[in-house]
Amino acid sequence: MARAIAGLAAAALLAAGARADDRPLGADAAAVRAHVAVLADDALKGRAAGTPEYEKAADYVIAQMAAAGLSPAGTNGDWRQPVTLVAARATGGEGSLLRGSRATRLVPGHDVALLPHWEMAERKTEGEVVFAGHGVIDPARGVDDYRGLDVKGRIVAILLGTPNGLEDDVAAHYGNRDVRAELAARNGAVGILFIEDAGREAFAATARAATGPRVRWAPPAGGGAAPIPQLAVLGEAGAAKLFAGSPIAWAKVRAAERARTALPTGALGRTARFRQLSEQARIASNNVVGRLAGSDPALAGEHVVLTAHLDHVGVGEPVAGDAIHNGAVDNAIGVGAMIEVARRFQREGRRPRRSLLFVALTAEEAGLLGSDYFANHPTVPREGLVANVNIDMPILTYAFQDIVAFGAGRSSIGPVLARVAKAQGIAVTADPQPEEAFFVRSDHYSFVRAGIPSVAIDTGPAGPGAAATAVFLERHYHQPSDEIGLPIDWDAADRFVMLHHALVAELADGPRPKWNAGDYFGTVYGRQ
Structure with missing residues (x-):
């Protein structure tokens, strides 16, 4: 299994160095593409939770977490946290x-x-x-x-x-x-x-x-x-x-x-x-959990959690002869971005004051189950979970100009994100489709229900964003066509990584995030 994944990774690295127009990619953008090339490969058959192919994808994530300098933080000192569905x-x-x-x-x-x-x-x-x-x-x-x-x-x-x-x-x-x-x-x-x-x-x-x-x-x-x-x-x-x-x-x-x-x-x-x-x-699956220990002894027991779901919907009915739902955008690119955030901390050589957890989640597609399990049964003391930042299906087929931050306005995470985004020339836009209830359809919602201030960041509607989002949702969402061959802007993916790295660093070094006074979820579920 490990040799098979290593072979996929090597092939991905060879293919990752160019854009569709053959101009070379920068190293960071190429790294995100290489992760997507592995995780969205046909060999992983859509990464459905509870399948051998999902576990192969988990093996790849474990190897990448270890290479990024993380330590295993699953159950009993392992990388995996078993989740029985x-x-x-x-x-x-x-x-x-x-x-x-x-x-x-x-x-x-x-x-x-x-x-x-x-x-x-x-x-x-x-x-x-x-x-x-x-x-x-x-x-x-x-x-x-x-x-x-x-x-x-x-x-x-x-x-x-x-x-x-x-x-x-x-x-x-x-x-x-x-x-x-x-x-x-x-x-x-x-x-x-x-x-x-x-x-x-x-x-x-x-x-x-x-x-x-x-x-x-x-x-x-x-x-x-x-x-x-x-x-x-x-x-x-x-x-x-x-x-x-x-x-x-x-x-x-x-x-x-x-x-x-x-x-x-x-x-x-x-x-x-x-x-x-x-x-x-009963179906056996696993979350994958890596940890970067904090540098401040007084705060190292507190954790900012960065999450991205690893599973997709597997193999379905053929469309134009293709039955594999590869899930490149949903959510191989999110997992790849999470891995690259860890690598940026490694390259910096500086650990933030609080500890960081990087969690590749199972069974999001079955109803946010891997995140709900982790939020209720974390592998570190629950009272030490101070914030969650979730990456789920960022539509990166264009050079995004703004972001939509689900949940940010409910806690002190909102002003931190606005400051970080502004420094990178990125605007924060209100949810343009509140009727779609995206707030409760992504894994950060599990952490919200556990009383933890949380945010999920998506690319926004400015410029070509609204049209690009509509095209993806109408033609490729949960379809076999969600493949690495989509016109993904890998430079935009790298910029997305930079944004998350800066946000996580600020949350790990700054004041403990708190719910806004009077917020519904903070009042009903909050622990601060």
């Missing part, structure tokens, strides 16, 4: 609603879509049902859907969708069912039911999708309690059955949802009983 699929089950001795069956595919359980082939859950509105909290707006409700030992039912007035990132955050399940668990619930919101149709399609497979990580031995069961998604007919005869009229809930006014909440006076039948498959 669990893919769960619903195979059947049943749900019913009880009022006294009378039971009402929920019809799968019509009333209800039964969700899989992550750990058990058969899981039974029973409890009184409490309707908690949208199941959200927003301290800045004084919103707490659990205020005044006793859900301990009960099943929470919530309406999907979000209330009016949430800022875009917070609304996107609550689009994650796991977030709402965690909040229900924190309030003592034993299970959660989701109700389709008023704007959704075609419940049959929802029912088909809900059965899975769904993927999450398995906690390590002794790694804490399992999440509460996500029991089912109810459609319109199922919700009508749930609320029938209750103190809260379903018609009034729907009317309040349409009017975007406060939803009535409270106990529904009935018990739900669910039996989940599921099958699970």
Whole structure:
């Protein structure tokens, strides 16, 4: 395996020295191209998490981290941090609603879509049902859907969708069912039911999708309690059955949802009983973790974490005869940039005051799972994680003039980045597409949910940026055509490395990053 990767690397180095127009590349730009040539090669078959080819890519990253002077910082002194993924699929089950001795069956595919359980082939859950509105909290707006409700030992039912007035990132955050399940668990619930919101149709399609497979990580031995069961998604007919005869009229809930006014909440006076039948498959994968020790004994126990996901989507349906999704832009170039940031610190011969972690993440494409695992089970003491800078799919097919920094405005990272970018002649632009919810679709979001100030930097829309981004997303995103043959501007890639090196150095040498006062995520998750 190592010899095969070494052969790919040698071939990449031979090919890395020129642009498409045959002008020679500078050494730094050529180094990024060489990494992409290896990681996006057909031999690695798209680097899907849990495959032998992903582990070959991990071997390459380990070799490059070692060559850059990093030390292994994975599990038990190794470079790797094992991450066990669990893919769960619903195979059947049943749900019913009880009022006294009378039971009402929920019809799968019509009333209800039964969700899989992550750990058990058969899981039974029973409890009184409490309707908690949208199941959200927003301290800045004084919103707490659990205020005044006793859900301990009960099943929470919530309406999907979000209330009016949430800022875009917070609304996107609550689009994650796991977030709402965690909040229900924190309030003592034993299970959660989701109700389709008023704007959704075609419940049959929802029912088909809900059965899975769904993927999450398995906690390590002794790694804490399992999440509460996500029991089912109810459609319109199922919700009508749930609320029938209750103190809260379903018609009034729907009317309040349409009017975007406060939803009535409270106990529904009935018990739900669910039996989940599921099958699970376990998939072994790994994060790769390297460390550059800090120079200040008082701060070396604190870590700035630079991340980039190593996985891509593997092999899919052929397009023009090509089935391999090479993932050159998504995200071989991000991993290559991360490696080159480490090399810049090595060339400088100066270690920053805080320590740095460089983490190549698995299973981003399955739902940010490698980053979520690392943020919850870091290989260094969790309280020592002070900031995350994430690199994910920078579209470097043009000479970028500005950047978009997801999450930077939520913490003191924002002014540091603005200063560093300005020094390099780069503007910082507000997110031009907040409706796309990019804030919750990249690995920095896992660190945000762990209470760590974080940022993900993307190239911006100025000049040719908007058009170049549109072309990539429409023609190449998650397609076999995301290959090294795209017109990647390797000088721009080198400039992207320079920006990240300067930012990480500033964060490692300066004051500990802090959440902005009153920020939603800092208030809900922050540890400072």
